[in-house]
Amino acid sequence: MIAVRWAVLAAAVVLMLVAFGATVTGLQPSALRVAVTAIVGLLAPLFWPGRGATAARTALRVAGWSLAAACLAAIALRLAGAEGQPFPRIFPACAMLMLILLVTHALAAGVERHWRGTSANAELSREAAGRTAAIVLALLGSAPLWLGPAAELIARRQAWLIDAAIGVSPLTHLAVASGNDLLRNPWFYQHANLAALRFSYPGPSSIILFYGTVVLALAVIPLASRKLRRPAKNVHPILPDGVAE
Amino acid sequence: MTKRLFFALLAGLVLAAPAAQAADEMNPQTRAKAQQALDSGLKFLKSKQAANGSVANSVGLTSLWVRAMVENPAGVADADKPAVERAAAFIASKANPDGSIVEIKHDESYNTAVAITALALTKNPKYAPLIASGQKFITKAQVGEDRGFMPVDNWYGGLGYGGDERPDLSNTYIALESLRKTSYDPKDPVWQKALIFVNRMQNRSESNDQKYAGNDGGFLYSPAYNPPEYGGGTKSYGTVTAAGLISLLFIGVDKADPRVQDAHKWLTTNYTLDSNPGTNTKGGLFYFYNALGKVMYVYGDKEFVDGRGQRHNWRNELAERLVLLQDANGSWINKESGLWWEDKPELATAWSVIALEQVLK
Numbered sequence: 001m002i003a004v005r006w007a008v009l010a011a012a013v014v015l016m017l018v019a020f021g022a023t024v025t026g027l028q029p030s031a032l033r034v035a036v037t038a039i040v041g042l043l044a045p046l047f048w049p050g051r052g053a054t055a056a057r058t059a060l061r062v063a064g065w066s067l068a069a070a071c072l073a074a075i076a077l078r079l080a081g082a083e084g085q086p087f088p089r090i091f092p093a094c095a096m097l098m099l100i101l102l103v104t105h106a107l108a109a110g111v112e113r114h115w116r117g118t119s120a121n122a123e124l125s126r127e128a129a130g131r132t133a134a135i136v137l138a139l140l141g142s143a144p145l146w147l148g149p150a151a152e153l154i155a156r157r158q159a160w161l162i163d164a165a166i167g168v169s170p171l172t173h174l175a176v177a178s179g180n181d182l183l184r185n186p187w188f189y190q191h192a193n194l195a196a197l198r199f200s201y202p203g204p205s206s207i208i209l210f211y212g213t214v215v216l217a218l219a220v221i222p223l224a225s226r227k228l229r230r231p232a233k234n235v236h237p238i239l240p241d242g243v244a245e
Numbered sequence: 246m247t248k249r250l251f252f253a254l255l256a257g258l259v260l261a262a263p264a265a266q267a268a269d270e271m272n273p274q275t276r277a278k279a280q281q282a283l284d285s286g287l288k289f290l291k292s293k294q295a296a297n298g299s300v301a302n303s304v305g306l307t308s309l310w311v312r313a314m315v316e317n318p319a320g321v322a323d324a325d326k327p328a329v330e331r332a333a334a335f336i337a338s339k340a341n342p343d344g345s346i347v348e349i350k351h352d353e354s355y356n357t358a359v360a361i362t363a364l365a366l367t368k369n370p371k372y373a374p375l376i377a378s379g380q381k382f383i384t385k386a387q388v389g390e391d392r393g394f395m396p397v398d399n400w401y402g403g404l405g406y407g408g409d410e411r412p413d414l415s416n417t418y419i420a421l422e423s424l425r426k427t428s429y430d431p432k433d434p435v436w437q438k439a440l441i442f443v444n445r446m447q448n449r450s451e452s453n454d455q456k457y458a459g460n461d462g463g464f465l466y467s468p469a470y471n472p473p474e475y476g477g478g479t480k481s482y483g484t485v486t487a488a489g490l491i492s493l494l495f496i497g498v499d500k501a502d503p504r505v506q507d508a509h510k511w512l513t514t515n516y517t518l519d520s521n522p523g524t525n526t527k528g529g530l531f532y533f534y535n536a537l538g539k540v541m542y543v544y545g546d547k548e549f550v551d552g553r554g555q556r557h558n559w560r561n562e563l564a565e566r567l568v569l570l571q572d573a574n575g576s577w578i579n580k581e582s583g584l585w586w587e588d589k590p591e592l593a594t595a596w597s598v599i600a601l602e603q604v605l606k
Contacts, residue, residue: 028400029393030409086393181351181408190473196583198303200349201408 002049006068009047013040013076022080030180032080033093037073037174041097041104042138044069048108048130050122055222058109066101070094089179092204096177099211100137100170106218108133141171144183148194155197162194167202173211176201270547271560271604279564279601280319285575286598287314291328293591298331300591304339304348304356307332309595311363316602333367336360340375344382345407354386354407355416358423365427376427383420384435388412388442399455399468402442413467414446418488418536421495436496443492444504448481452504462507463515463523464489474584475524483522484529486512487536494543509544512537514552518566528584531577535596538563538603560604567597567604 013036021027022035049065052058074094077085112129116122139146144166151165166172166183175182182188183195271279290310293300300306311332315321321329339360340346345353346360361379364372385391386407388400394410395401403412404420421439429435444452445468448459457469463481465471475482490508498505515522521529541559548558571577572590577597579587586592 028409028411083393176350179409181406181411184406184408184411186470186473196586198349199351201351203350 002065002068005047005049006072009040009043009069010072012043012047013072016043017076017080028180029085029089030175030178031185033077033085033089033178034171034175034180034182034185036076036080037093037097037178038141038171040069040073040076041100041170041174042134042141044101045104045108045130045133045137048105048112048126048133050126050129051109051112051116055226059219062102062105062109066098066105069101070098073097093174093178096173096207099208099215100173103211103214103218104133104137106215107136137170141169143169144172144188144192144194148192152193152197159198162197162199163202166194166199172201173207176204176207270558271564272558275561275564275568276605278568279604282564282568282571282575283317283598283601283605286571286577286594286601287317287575289575289590289594290314290598291325294328294332298328298333298335300332302348304336304346304360305352306589306591306595307335308356308359308363309592309599311336312359312366313595313598313602315363315366316599318602318605329367330369333364333369333372336363337372337375340378344378344385346375346379347407351408352406354383354404355419357382357407358416358419362423362426380424380427380429383423384429384433387420387435387438389438396441399445400442402438402440403467404439411467412442414443414464414485414488414492415466417442417446418492418495421492422539425495431497439492440496440498443489443496446485446489447504447508448479449504449507461511463511464508474528475521475526480523481511481515482524483512483515484533484536486515486522487533487540491536491540491543494540500544509549512540513549513557516549516551516557518562526582527579528582529587530582531579531587531593531596532585534563534567534600538600542603542606563600564604567601571597 016039017036020035020039022032022039027035044065049061052061071094074090077090077093078087108129111132112125115125115128147165147168151161155162172182182201183192183199189195290300290313294310295302298307300310311329314325314329314332336346339348345357347353347356349356357379361376361383364376364379383404386404388394388398388403388405388410392410400410400412402417403414404417405412406416417439421436424435445455445458446464446466447453448461448463448465450458450460455468457465457479459479459481461481463486465479465481466475466485469479471477471479471482486508490505490512493502493505493508494500500506512522518534520527521533537559541563547560548556550556567577575594576590577593578590579593582588
């Protein structure tokens with residue numbers, strides 16, 4: 001079943017790449033890496049295969065589906081263009097996509113769990129969770145566009161807000177990993193007000209640290225909360241009969 | 246004693262020669278006004294230096310500031326030397342392990358180019374290692390085999406801002422200028438690779454093998470692409486034609502070469518100081534004045550004839566225009582377009598001062 005989902009995802013990715021003109025020759029290689037990873041990243045949560053029967057299986061699905069999507073992006077990039085892209089350039093972009101999807105799919109799993117508690121229809125909960133995660137990702141990804149005007153206004157006093165509006169976007173993270181100057185791509189240059197201002201992209205190490213921390217927190221928090229919810233054992237030692245505590 | 250006097254006279258003549266050349270070629274009143282404008286422009290720039298030596302904590306702006314201060318034909322006043330050294334120290338403090346000199350995480354090539362130009366102008370030998378690393382960074386950023394591009398690709402040999410592969414003529418010119426100003430090896434392949442790119446930016450089908458090549462001798466911004474602010478397409482326009490012509494000269498193409506001649510012809514035929522030639526917009530006007538001053542100085546002609554048969558003395562006219570546009574506080578600003586940061590007085594003033602310095606050389 002998951003293999004079928006992956007095949008449908010692959011077909012959807014190809015259609016989207018063609019529709020967005022990413023297969024047109026002349027697109028700069030780094031921009032192609034951003035386009036492919038962004039399209040795979042947006043579509044993958046929509047095909048989220050759903051939670052597993054146990055927490056461990058859910059974690060496995062989050063990791064497995066993220067890896068499958070990242071591999072799909074790598075294959076698309078290897079095949080894209082006249083000669084395909086070299087692996088050393090593909091790897092950082094797809095690794096960044098993997099990190100982004102780990103967090104996105106963990107979010108989808110969490111939302112699905114919440115909605116399963118309120119809805120009897122498991123399939124509907126799964127689909128809604130996938131869509132929610134994709135919408136959140138799209139909103140964050142486009143943050144430099146819709147947060148830009150507000151950031152520009154406030155930035156006269158707080159200059160760091162411009163960097164924050166750019167740095168919060170997973171699309172920026174994909175661009176940094178792809179070696180692409182995102183806001184100087186012709187479309188962004190025309191539509192993003194921040195492109196004409198003084199700004200800085202986040203460094204690769206700080207992005208990796210951010211996602212690493214979030215992934216770690218997502219792994220540790222459920223374990224810790226389960227431990228807290230578990231009935232306390234041996235809090236009061238069983239004392240021999242007749243012995244006063 | 247006679248020998249000493251002879252050498253002193255000789256040294257004086259050598260030092261005064263460039264100024265004498267400008268004096269010969271300029272109206273004395275215009276020259277005096279230009280000198281005043283230059284002095285008050287420098288005064289404004291000095292007022293913009295922060296305690297850490299920078300201008301707005303920007304490597305780019307600080308580097309242009311240093312250049313404006315140091316290229317003053319009158320020389321740097323003793324009182325200003327510590328300020329120049331503090332600015333250079335700020336630039337040097339932003340050097341990164343990869344050789345780039347920049348305080349932000351983009352525009353690495355552009356910032357490094359203007360930074361090493363400024364550091365070289367200080368003539369302080371302690372910056373030599375940073376300049377060498379910067380040169381390496383810039384040559385590595387050139388689009389070439391290392392990045393999977395071959396001479397047949399139309400981006401080959403160009404340089405961009407540094408965030409990705411996309412090259413453009415403006416950044417290529419700034420990079421070539423920095424390599425020239427820092428005495429980079431003239432036999433390095435970087436120059437011939439750059440020539441391939443520069444040729445492809447000229448609307449001249451005899452030397453440009455691309456389909457989009459026109460035939461007016463002017464230049465466009467990037468392969469088959471002009472910025473939307475200038476109407477897109479592949480039409481030649483002023484700022485990049487000045488950049489293209491000076492790039493050809495920096496690369497070492499002879500003044501008599503037809504590519505140089507055709508570019509010069511486009512620039513003089515379409516000459517105007519009212520707008521960015523060929524665009525009918527004032528976007529990038531101060532960049533144009535700056536590039537025009539540099540290219541006319543390097544080209545070396547006192548006068549030229551425009552497309553309507555009118556004779557122009559570029560020194561007088563550029564000086565008069567800059568004097569006219571200067572604000573009372575000594576600054577310049579593009580009041581009609583904020584394109585390319587020309588609404589920032591620190592930038593427009595540095596460019597204008599450097600343009601005046603070309604006029605007065």
